[in-house]
Amino acid sequence: DTGVSQDPRHKITKRGQNVTFRCDPISEHNRLYWYRQTLGQGPEFLTYFQNEAQLEKSRLLSDRFSAERPKGSFSTLEIQRTEQGDSAMYLCASSPTSGSYNEQFFGPGTRLTVL
């Protein structure tokens, strides 16, 4: 049983560069979520997909952020023109839609450092 996977695990970039992260959810899970976590805080919701449809985006998700989930499988999160304030752990989670209370299982995260 494979869990949620994320790639890369660490990313160091210079301010102004674009970065893209990938998330592969648990195979039978229809819902996929992106969260962001900074030191000393709990994860904050960014966006969520049910299958390929992006159903909600947080106001934290500025125009520089875009997420996709083509074909309802893996998802990508792109940040354009990165800023130092984007430095954080980016977490992906997935959950089933049927027979559950929406338990969300997290991947290992991608730690982004913007220099």
Added chain:
Amino acid sequence: QKEVEQNSGPLSVPEGAIASLNCTYSDRGSQSFFWYRQYSGKSPELIMFIYSNGDKEDGRFTAQLNKASQYVSLLIRDSQPSDSATYLCAVIDSSYKLIFGSGTRLLVRP
């Protein structure tokens, strides 16, 4: 603004003791509640969820929910040094996203 509040700690307990972690939430409509454990530098790991008033036990862990008072707690019996971590409380909102507290750091002293 929906909020989840936790004491940041650290909560320090001796090995073998019961650790009690508490969480309050503001949205009376919240239905499902989750406890995650997070080791330093790692991602959150689901420990338990609860949706009915009362207690739910799983091994050394017991989650307690009181919807009238809007609080959720997690008890860890026979605490071990390996339980030292940050414990995150979260509630599901109506659009299925998790609203997290900032976490309580637990230290179990050998």
